[in-house]
Amino acid sequence: MVSCIMGLPAQAAGPIGHGRPLPPIARTAGMAAGTDEAHDCPADAVCSPRHDLVLTKLRPPAPRAGLIRRDSLQALLQVGLRSKLCLVGAPAGFGKTTLLTQWCAAAGGGRVAWVALDDGDNDPTRFWTYVLEALRTVEPSLGTAALEALRGPRTDLDRTVLPGLINELSVTNEPLVLVLDDYHLVTDPSCHRSLAFFLDHAPAGLHVVLSTRADPPLPLARMRARGELGEIRIAELEFTGEEAAALLNGSMGLRLATDDVTRLAERTEGWAAGLILAGLSLRGRADTQRFIAAFRGDSRHVADFLGTEVLARQPEPIRAFLLRSSVLERLSGSLCDAALATEGSAELLAELERSNLFLVPLDDRRQWYRYHHLFAELLRAELADRDPELLPVLHQRAAAWHRRMGNTGDAIHHASTAGDFAEAAALIGRHWPTFWRRGQWATVARWLDRLPDETIMADPPAAYAAAWIRGCSGASKAETEGWLAAVEPAEGDGHAGSLPDGVSSLAFGANLTRATLLFDDVGRSVKAACRALELADPDPSPSYWMAQSALGQALYLSGEPVEAQPRLEELVVRVSAAEQPYAVVLGQAVLSLVAGDREDDRDVALARRAAVTAEAQGLSASPLCAIAYLAVGRALTRQGELAEAEEQLGRALELLEIDSMLVLRAFALLLLASVRQGRGDHVGARGTVGRAHELIERSADPGSLRACLIQSERLVASAPRRRVELATPLTERELVILRLLPTRLSSREIGRELYVSVTTVRSHVQAIYRKLGVASRAEAVAHARQVGLLLGTPPTRSHLTSNELDEYLISRLGVDSGGTRRRGVVLGRREKRPTTGLGANGRGEAVNGSDDWRPGG
Amino acid sequence: MRSHAYEITFTGRANGALRAEFDDCEVTTGPGTTTLHAELLDQAALTGLMQRISDLGLEIVNVRRIDPPPG
Numbered sequence: 001m002v003s004c005i006m007g008l009p010a011q012a013a014g015p016i017g018h019g020r021p022l023p024p025i026a027r028t029a030g031m032a033a034g035t036d037e038a039h040d041c042p043a044d045a046v047c048s049p050r051h052d053l054v055l056t057k058l059r060p061p062a063p064r065a066g067l068i069r070r071d072s073l074q075a076l077l078q079v080g081l082r083s084k085l086c087l088v089g090a091p092a093g094f095g096k097t098t099l100l101t102q103w104c105a106a107a108g109g110g111r112v113a114w115v116a117l118d119d120g121d122n123d124p125t126r127f128w129t130y131v132l133e134a135l136r137t138v139e140p141s142l143g144t145a146a147l148e149a150l151r152g153p154r155t156d157l158d159r160t161v162l163p164g165l166i167n168e169l170s171v172t173n174e175p176l177v178l179v180l181d182d183y184h185l186v187t188d189p190s191c192h193r194s195l196a197f198f199l200d201h202a203p204a205g206l207h208v209v210l211s212t213r214a215d216p217p218l219p220l221a222r223m224r225a226r227g228e229l230g231e232i233r234i235a236e237l238e239f240t241g242e243e244a245a246a247l248l249n250g251s252m253g254l255r256l257a258t259d260d261v262t263r264l265a266e267r268t269e270g271w272a273a274g275l276i277l278a279g280l281s282l283r284g285r286a287d288t289q290r291f292i293a294a295f296r297g298d299s300r301h302v303a304d305f306l307g308t309e310v311l312a313r314q315p316e317p318i319r320a321f322l323l324r325s326s327v328l329e330r331l332s333g334s335l336c337d338a339a340l341a342t343e344g345s346a347e348l349l350a351e352l353e354r355s356n357l358f359l360v361p362l363d364d365r366r367q368w369y370r371y372h373h374l375f376a377e378l379l380r381a382e383l384a385d386r387d388p389e390l391l392p393v394l395h396q397r398a399a400a401w402h403r404r405m406g407n408t409g410d411a412i413h414h415a416s417t418a419g420d421f422a423e424a425a426a427l428i429g430r431h432w433p434t435f436w437r438r439g440q441w442a443t444v445a446r447w448l449d450r451l452p453d454e455t456i457m458a459d460p461p462a463a464y465a466a467a468w469i470r471g472c473s474g475a476s477k478a479e480t481e482g483w484l485a486a487v488e489p490a491e492g493d494g495h496a497g498s499l500p501d502g503v504s505s506l507a508f509g510a511n512l513t514r515a516t517l518l519f520d521d522v523g524r525s526v527k528a529a530c531r532a533l534e535l536a537d538p539d540p541s542p543s544y545w546m547a548q549s550a551l552g553q554a555l556y557l558s559g560e561p562v563e564a565q566p567r568l569e570e571l572v573v574r575v576s577a578a579e580q581p582y583a584v585v586l587g588q589a590v591l592s593l594v595a596g597d598r599e600d601d602r603d604v605a606l607a608r609r610a611a612v613t614a615e616a617q618g619l620s621a622s623p624l625c626a627i628a629y630l631a632v633g634r635a636l637t638r639q640g641e642l643a644e645a646e647e648q649l650g651r652a653l654e655l656l657e658i659d660s661m662l663v664l665r666a667f668a669l670l671l672l673a674s675v676r677q678g679r680g681d682h683v684g685a686r687g688t689v690g691r692a693h694e695l696i697e698r699s700a701d702p703g704s705l706r707a708c709l710i711q712s713e714r715l716v717a718s719a720p721r722r723r724v725e726l727a728t729p730l731t732e733r734e735l736v737i738l739r740l741l742p743t744r745l746s747s748r749e750i751g752r753e754l755y756v757s758v759t760t761v762r763s764h765v766q767a768i769y770r771k772l773g774v775a776s777r778a779e780a781v782a783h784a785r786q787v788g789l790l791l792g793t794p795p796t797r798s799h800l801t802s803n804e805l806d807e808y809l810i811s812r813l814g815v816d817s818g819g820t821r822r823r824g825v826v827l828g829r830r831e832k833r834p835t836t837g838l839g840a841n842g843r844g845e846a847v848n849g850s851d852d853w854r855p856g857g
Numbered sequence: 858m859r860s861h862a863y864e865i866t867f868t869g870r871a872n873g874a875l876r877a878e879f880d881d882c883e884v885t886t887g888p889g890t891t892t893l894h895a896e897l898l899d900q901a902a903l904t905g906l907m908q909r910i911s912d913l914g915l916e917i918v919n920v921r922r923i924d925p926p927p928g
Contacts, residue, residue, distance in 0.1 A: 187912070215902045215905025
């Protein structure tokens with residue numbers, strides 16, 4: 001690897017063929033060929049056996065009895081639906097879902113795709129799987145390739161799934177409506193980002209409707225300005241006097257005087273849930289006047305007052321049922337019987353639906369229901385107040401029922417909520433590979449996040465899951481080592497059998513993890529890989545080959561390519577990508593690097609094959625396969641294809657931002673530095689080498705990278721210093737915009753790229769011209785190149801998203817003194833940190849904190 | 858439409874990238890804090906904006922609605 005850093009190569013001999021990605025193939029890819037559980041799915045099960053899809057999420061709730069028609073509102077909705085995005089936004093209980101359900105029924109089963117979202121959909125894979133399945137209920141042939149791509153363990157949404165889907169949608173001529181109900185439950189930033197991307201590129205015939213409690217973090221202002229946004233908000237959803245009368249006197253059969261109706265409508269401010277609760281409280285009550293007067297006079301929140309009223313008027317058995325069943329997200333007769341340790345729930349549910357007690361049927365067979373969200377919240381609060389010691393019991397019973405039915409996600413949720421963390425950990429340890437293989441690793445990560453560390457540590461398979469998932473998501477070496485220590489407690493102790501992903505033993509699994517996740521210690525990975533191979537079964541399994549490929553990678557990085565080669569050559573011949581995709585990709589990539597060292601031009605083909613394999617197996621967004629793009633970048637550098645090399649390396653670096661890939665990141669940076677050097681970007685090359693230097697300096701064992709680093713530093717030091725200091729330096733925002741000036745993007749398009757308005761862009765551009773002392777875009781570009789502010793050639797998108805820009809911005813941006821330091825805030829991109837979260841809890845006044853804000857300063 | 862002007866204050870002084878994130882609001886800084894001023898259509902818009910702030914890991918310390926002066 002001493003020759004890892006090249007000087008400028010000679011002219012390329014001929015055109016380089018560009019690999020074309022193979023069509024995705026059906027396979028049971030994964031870390032090892034484990035066994036999928038056979039799901040015994042009786043009719044009571046919530047899920048569909050094939051996909052673990054909850055089918056009731058893909059249809060609007062069946063229309064309830066007693067809904068009134070709101071014709072003028074329907075008309076407004078009809079208008080709103082003409083826009084690309086229609087936002088139906090208001091706090092809980094305003095009748096959003098009802099409105100859309102009624103519209104759906106009236107549209108007569110037209111081309112409407114429905115997804116009822118819940119907070120489990122905060123996993124981009126799961127989110128888009130449901131969206132695709134919903135679209136397929138309208139167009140069954142749609143999105144086949146996209147669904148396949150989603151099933152890979154780590155798919156790149158923006159590159160692999162969405163473009164294909166968007167293209168397919170453009171072909172279908174007839175309009176199609178996609179409804180996403182309860183979008184406020186989606187908080188994951190990649191979901192928002194991918195949806196924004198989808199909306200941006202969606203074809204003309206597609207109309208998306210979001211029903212939500214709060215304005216979502218999508219570019220609404222921009223869409224509003226472009227006339228692409230239709231809105232139905234609180235003001236529209238409030239019940240008018242006539243509608244209130246139709247509801248109370250018509251549908252609920254009360255006989256209230258007009259005055260009384262008006263007073264109720266005023267007091268509830270047209271809030272649908274409030275009106276219904278008031279109606280329920282008035283039923284069968286002789287003293288309507290007294291009630292209304294008291295209602296008007298009471299300063300408690302409407303929801304509080306009425307909720308208590310309604311509950312108080314129920315007979316005790318019903319009240320108990322309502323309170324206890326409120327802990328369930330979805331209710332069925334059988335589930336309620338089990339959770340409440342009672343009988344006859346099915347009939348009771350049917351009865352409750354008839355009396356309009358906020359029970360929403362989820363299917364036509366009246367098997368599954370849920371409570372209206374607001375009512376469920378009231379019930380839960382009341383239950384927590386009244387009988388808190390019941391809660392864990394109820395959840396535990398629910399968990400047991402779901403476990404019997406094979407609904408893993410629900411079982412884990414209830415077990416965790418019950419505080420039965422050991423049970424949850426056991427379930428996770430048993431089932432996680434299935435979810436990993438389906439690409440829903442974010443779901444597993446969320447499950448693990450709910451468990452205390454001690455519980456995870458006490459369950460070796462769960463600790464193993466934690467080590468892999470968190471190690472691949474950015475956990476530090478110390479943390480990962482912590483979990484691995486729990487995986488193999490003592491020699492020859494405990495869990496000797498094979499793990500659910502086919503790994504033959506815990507000790508093997510732990511060492512395999514250490515071998516693959518390099519962190520900053522190449523030597524450690526070599527040792528761990530050798531140890532794993534010692535422990536492996538004599539009959540090579542897919543995980544055996546995984547260990548071999550990890551060893552090959554580690555050997556290469558420690559400067560022993562010759563040793564690595566024969567193992568890997570055997571591997572790529574004997575192992576099929578379907579069986580063990582990671583090993584094959586890794587093997588091909590390292591073989592390419594080895595070939596490149598020898599100046600063997602076959603390295604390009606080998607690297608391209610690695611990248612193609614990764615994509616075909618749905619791994620294009622997995623950090624474990626980033627080395628494929630690294631190898632392509634390196635091979636292209638040798639051929640002189642510097643522009644594409646930079647792009648590929650940028651792509652690799654995006655995936656290598658995590659701690660567990662530190663050594664590879666340093667390697668990629670060194671390669672990138674030589675590319676930039678070759679392209680004349682001496683400032684950039686120096687900066688990149690500097691970053692690599694930092695990483696290598698603090699590495700425990702960077703292998704042969706230290707020698708590479710010295711070489712690189714010598715190379716960039718010899719380059720001429722061309723940078724001239726400006727009188728007034730450009731701000732970081734101006735720099736970002738400056739980098740886009742050489743492209744063909746208009747100011748408006750630049751604004752779109754950066755999620756800012758065109759006016760903002762223009763004012764920054766003026767400032768740039770002023771500081772550079774120029775008068776036009778072309779002059780600005782030329783001058784900036786001269787003083788070393790710009791690269792010699794136009795930047796590609798990878799420049800904006802690379803780690804480099806992030807870190808530069810972060811070092812300059814700042815929430816100093818008391819605020820939170822954040823990673824990865826780039827214009828237009830977001831990453832989530834755990835927060836306390838703000839829930840919308842019905843109507844209320846705005847929060848008032850202390851008045852210590854003072855203007856100026 | 859019942860839109861109101863709102864001020865939301867959080868700890869930390871906004872710099873370039875933060876102002877860019879919230880370029881649909883007016884941003885002012887105070888001692889150790891930043892305040893966003895925005896014209897919001899209704900409660901749902903307010904909740905959405907607060908969620909955006911909170912999603913960035915920022916600590917909200919004050920939310921105020923500016924009522925127009927009487928008369």
